[in-house]
Each structure stands twice: as structure tokens, then as C-alpha cells.
Amino acid sequence: MLLSIQNLSKSFAGVAALRGASLEMADGEIMALVGQNGAGKSTLIKILTGAYRLDEGQISFAGRDVSFSSPAESQKAGIATIYQEINLAAQRSVAENIYLGREPRRFGFLDHRGMREGARQVLQDFKLDIDVTRPVAHFNAATRQMVAIARSVTQQAKLLIMDEPTSSLDEREVAVLFETIRTLKRSGVGVIFIGHRLDELYALCNRVTIMRDGQTVAVGAMGDMPKMELVRHMLGRELAAFEALGKSADQQAERPLRLELQGAGSGLRVRNVDLTVREGEISGLAGLLGSGRSETARIIFGMDRLERGTMRMSGAGRTYDEPAEAIADGIGLVSEDRKVDGIVPDMSIRENMTLALLPKLRRAGIVDRAREDEIVQRFIKALRIKCASADQPIKELSGGNQQKVLLARWLCTDPKVLIxxxxxxxxxxxxxxxxxxxxxxxxxxxxxxxxxxxELEELLAAADRITVLSDGASVAVLPRQAMSEKALLAAMAHQVD
Incomplete structure (x- = not known):
């Protein structure tokens, strides 16, 4: 037995994050760990890796009882972890990141040549040919993810923990990653694979451990666990409820235009975007990696300058020089990476939620605490944010609840457009x-x-219309009656027609 976790319990501020959770796996096994946000997956992993101390329970790793006091101690014992939010030193080179904390030395000095050669070799195993002397900040998210994975592989770990490792990878890179994981399996390395893409779990994993509400609710072989049974265990709901998730209301009659882009462009990433968002609708924006979706959002929100074309809000021409102008005009943005551009982890839920509203909460330079508290409590209740109190650090919340706090941050400003x-x-x-x-x-x-x-399924379920981008330009607009997976994929493949 490589790993045995029994009766693990952990509470934060009186709220139980784990309640008698368990997990067992053998050498060379790929174990899927699944569950809703708040199910306890991250807390279990952080206890295993020494980031948190357990309240109750027992952990046995590689034949001995352990209770790591720090991540460095767990790494030394043979546990490597790749978290969902990529954790790299952005201004240091690829080679330096791969060997960070384990730099080879020669005659007492850092062996930079050895690091470069070693980095090139491990990245070749991932079929990735890049300049390992460049800072990782110069590369896209997918490449940074592969560098993080390569760093963990070089640690020669007995157990590799992967938290949503494919979230920033394309299909080819996912295939390379899976083959690497299978190679590690054949050499006896155990892998805990945390993910929500069921097809990936069934393609890769041997067994699955399912958690809900801080407890282990089911364990089984992937081949013996039908998808709908797995989902039922995760949700604790009937199948009919799952099938109804995310369904959009019927298409309504067209309403007045709220936001409009015509021929919008900025730099090389956004060349010619036409986009409309109407009052009371969800307008979807789709496209492959590098299509210019997030860059278009940056233009609308004033993070990047509109250099070409026009933008209108409720019929009036607009060009924002900074986000403050967009916010004042009624635009909010929940960014792609909540850890980097969204939450302030060491601040409370209250402080994170009212960050954008502070100018309106001040009277003579002093924050109106009574009004702030009323707003915070109202949105905690309305959005059903699971927390101990408004003063709990946001970093202790699950990802889903953190996302709700970010939505509340903009909703409390009473926006006209929410991106x-x-x-x-x-x-x-x-x-x-x-x-x-x-x-x-x-x-x-x-x-x-x-x-x-x-996620195509999300767009098809929720959007009233979908605009498809390719290489920084609009290539199709699909109204609800024309939406289908086939039509959306055909439009997204425009650049290879």
C-alpha cells in the first residue's frame, strides 16, 4: 500500500471541512479524486502535503505513519504536487523553475549548463521544444503548465498529485501528459488525479474516490462506476436534477442593445471583432486558444486601449483609458484566473466583496461599516456562499464559493454589463x-x-447568442435557434477551413 488515509477530520473556524475522510491507493495506481467544490478534496491534499495540520485521523505513506509539518517535508518524503493555479517564479527562466530548490552544483557553484541540459531533456519527453533560458512569464498558460509538470516529474516522486492539470492544455498536450502519467505508473509512481472532466478520468484512471461534504462517500473501479452513478454520488441528487442543470430560458424577443463592438481591434491579438450584448441576455463568446476572447474582454473593461473600430454603451460611443472608467460606466469583469486577477487571498470575504464598491461606501474618507455589512450579508445569503462568517479569509473557501464572492463584488456595484x-x-x-x-x-x-x-456545453446551455472568434476576428454569430455543437465546432474551425 503506497498511501492510506483513515478518518481524517479538519475544521476551520468551527466549520468542518473534513469529517472522517479516507483514501487508499497502491504503488503504480492512478486514483481519480472527485467531488463538488467544498467537498474537502483540497483540504485533504493540503493535509497530506503538510500545508495544513490534521485535527484527527491517521496517514500512512510508503509503509510508515506520517504527519508532515510543511510542504518541503512532504516533498522530501517523495510527494510532488501540481496545483490548479500554476505556481512558478515568473521572472526566472524555465530551467531555473524546473530545478528550483534542487539546483545542481559543480565545484561549489551553480551548474547552469547542467540545468539547461536537464531542462531540455525532460521537456523533450513532453515533446516541448522551447528556449529554457527565457523567463516563464514569456510563455502562454499551456506552456507554463507543462513546465510545472516537468518540475514535478524531475523530483522522482513516489506519489504525484495533480489538481486539474489539463485545464490550460490543448488536445495534443493532454495526450502527451496522459502518456507521461502512464509511463510514471509503469515505473511504480502513484498518481492522484483531481479533475472534473469525466471523459478524462475514465480514459486515464484505475479507480475513483468520491467526496461530498467533507466525507468519502464512494470508492470503486472506474470501469465499474457508470458516469451517472458517479455524478449522483458527487451531487447527492437525483439524475433528473442533474439533467436540468444550466438550462437557459427560452429565447426572448430581441431587446435594446446594451454593448456593441464594431471592427474592434488592439495590437495583434484583436484584429476585427463585431460583438453585441443586449439588455437581459447572456451573450456567449467562443473560440480556440489564442482566438482573442480574453483580450476582447480587456478592451471592453479598459485594461487595453481600443485602437481600431468603435465601442458603444447604450448607443453612446465609448473608449476607456482605464478600468475605473468602465466601472463608473456600469461594467464589471470577473477575470479568468481568480487566484491571480480576482481574490486577495489574505483578505476577508467582506473585504474582497466590497473592493470595487469602496468609493461609494466612504463618507468623509471613512467606510460606512453598517451599510457595508448590510450589503455583504445580503449577497452571502442571495448567492448562498458557504462560509463561517463574512470575516473568514477568502483563501479558506472552496473555488466555487470564491467565484461567488467575485460575482458579488460586481453585482453590489449594480452593473449594466457583467463580463x-x-x-x-x-x-x-x-x-x-x-x-x-x-x-x-x-x-x-x-x-x-x-x-x-x-466549455461548449455551457455556452449551448446558457447563452442566448454566441459570437465565435478566430485569430482575433469575429467569424460567426449563432442565435439560439441556430445553436448546435456541430455548428459551433464548424465556426471555431474557421481558421483551418
Missing amino acids: VDEPTRGIDIGAKSEILKLLRSLADEGLSVLMISS
């Missing part, structure tokens, strides 16, 4: 359902929502 970039990335089916239903209800109340997503 949500990958609103359900890295969150489970249940939290995904709640986010989609929330966006739908907000649109039904008159809010204009621009939803950027890589």
Missing part, C-alpha cells in the same frame, strides 16, 4: 450549476452578461 471569463473553470458540476443558474436569473432581471467559456 464573466471562464466562470466555471476548475469548479465542480454542482457549483457550475449554481453559477449558470445565477447568471441566467441575473439576465432575466435585466442584466447584460457576456460569458466567455471554453
Whole structure:
């Protein structure tokens, strides 16, 4: 037995994150670990790797009882972890990141040549040919993810923990990653694979451990666990409820234009975008990696300058020089990476939620605490944010609840247009359902929502129209009656026609 976790319990501020959870796996086994956000997966992993201390329970690793006091101690014992949010030193080179903390030395000095050669070799195993002397900040998210994986592989770990490792990878890179994992399996390395893409789990994993509400609720072989049974265990709901998740209301008669881009362009990534978002609708924005979706959102929000074309809000021409101008005009943006561009991890839920509203909460330079508390409590209740109190650090919340806090940050400013970039990335089916239903209800109340997503099912379920981008330009607009997976894929493949 490589790993045995028994009766693990952990509470934060009186709220139980784990309640007698368990997990067992053998050498060379690939174990899927699944569950809704808030199910306890991240807490279990952080206890295993020494980031948190357990309250109760027992952990045995590689034949001995352990209770690691720090991540460095768990790494030394043979556990390597790749978290969902890529953790690299952005301004250091690829080679330096791969060997960070384990730099080879020669005659007492850092062996830079050895690091470069070793980095090139391990990246060749991933079929990745890049300049390992360049800072990782110069590369896209997919490449940074592969560098993080390569760093973990070079640690010669006995157990590799992967938290949503494919979220930034394309199909080819996923195939390379899976082959690497299978190679590690054959050499006896155990892998805990945390993910929400069921097809990937069934293609890769031997067994599955399912968690819900801080407990282990089911364990079984992947081949013996039908998808709908797995989903039932995760959600604790009937199949009919799952099938109804994220369904959009019927298409309504066209409403007044709220936001319009015509021939919009900025730099090389956005060349010629036409886009409309109407009052009370969810407008989807689709496209392959590098199509210009997030860059278009940056233009709308004033993060990048509109250099070509026009933008209108409620019929009036607009060009924003900074986000403050867009916010004042009624635009909010929930960014793609909530850890980097969204939450302030060491601040409380209250502070994170009211960050954009602070100018309106001040009276003579002093924050109106009573009004702030009323707003915070109202949105905690309305969005059903699971927390101990408004003063709990946001970093202790699950990903889905963190996302709800970010939505509340903009909703409390009473926006006219809300841009949500990958609103359900890295969150489970249940939290995904709640986010989609929330966006739908907000649109039904008159809010204009621009939803950027890589998940075709989400767009087809939630959007009233979908604009497809390719190479920085609009190539198709699909109204609801014309939407289908086939039509959407055909439009996204425009650049290779």
C-alpha cells in the first residue's frame, strides 16, 4: 500500500471541512479524486502535503505513519504536487523553475549548463521544444503548465498529485501528459488525479474516490462506476436534477442593445471583432486558444486601449483609458484566473466583496461599516456562499464559493454589463450549476452578461447568442435557434477551413 488515509477530520473556524475522510491507493495506481467544490478534496491534499495540520485521523505513506509539518517535508518524503493555479517564479527562466530548490552544483557553484541540459531533456519527453533560458512569464498558460509538470516529474516522486492539470492544455498536450502519467505508473509512481472532466478520468484512471461534504462517500473501479452513478454520488441528487442543470430560458424577443463592438481591434491579438450584448441576455463568446476572447474582454473593461473600430454603451460611443472608467460606466469583469486577477487571498470575504464598491461606501474618507455589512450579508445569503462568517479569509473557501464572492463584488456595484471569463473553470458540476443558474436569473432581471467559456456545453446551455472568434476576428454569430455543437465546432474551425 503506497498511501492510506483513515478518518481524517479538519475544521476551520468551527466549520468542518473534513469529517472522517479516507483514501487508499497502491504503488503504480492512478486514483481519480472527485467531488463538488467544498467537498474537502483540497483540504485533504493540503493535509497530506503538510500545508495544513490534521485535527484527527491517521496517514500512512510508503509503509510508515506520517504527519508532515510543511510542504518541503512532504516533498522530501517523495510527494510532488501540481496545483490548479500554476505556481512558478515568473521572472526566472524555465530551467531555473524546473530545478528550483534542487539546483545542481559543480565545484561549489551553480551548474547552469547542467540545468539547461536537464531542462531540455525532460521537456523533450513532453515533446516541448522551447528556449529554457527565457523567463516563464514569456510563455502562454499551456506552456507554463507543462513546465510545472516537468518540475514535478524531475523530483522522482513516489506519489504525484495533480489538481486539474489539463485545464490550460490543448488536445495534443493532454495526450502527451496522459502518456507521461502512464509511463510514471509503469515505473511504480502513484498518481492522484483531481479533475472534473469525466471523459478524462475514465480514459486515464484505475479507480475513483468520491467526496461530498467533507466525507468519502464512494470508492470503486472506474470501469465499474457508470458516469451517472458517479455524478449522483458527487451531487447527492437525483439524475433528473442533474439533467436540468444550466438550462437557459427560452429565447426572448430581441431587446435594446446594451454593448456593441464594431471592427474592434488592439495590437495583434484583436484584429476585427463585431460583438453585441443586449439588455437581459447572456451573450456567449467562443473560440480556440489564442482566438482573442480574453483580450476582447480587456478592451471592453479598459485594461487595453481600443485602437481600431468603435465601442458603444447604450448607443453612446465609448473608449476607456482605464478600468475605473468602465466601472463608473456600469461594467464589471470577473477575470479568468481568480487566484491571480480576482481574490486577495489574505483578505476577508467582506473585504474582497466590497473592493470595487469602496468609493461609494466612504463618507468623509471613512467606510460606512453598517451599510457595508448590510450589503455583504445580503449577497452571502442571495448567492448562498458557504462560509463561517463574512470575516473568514477568502483563501479558506472552496473555488466555487470564491467565484461567488467575485460575482458579488460586481453585482453590489449594480452593473449594466457583467463580463464573466471562464466562470466555471476548475469548479465542480454542482457549483457550475449554481453559477449558470445565477447568471441566467441575473439576465432575466435585466442584466447584460457576456460569458466567455471554453466549455461548449455551457455556452449551448446558457447563452442566448454566441459570437465565435478566430485569430482575433469575429467569424460567426449563432442565435439560439441556430445553436448546435456541430455548428459551433464548424465556426471555431474557421481558421483551418
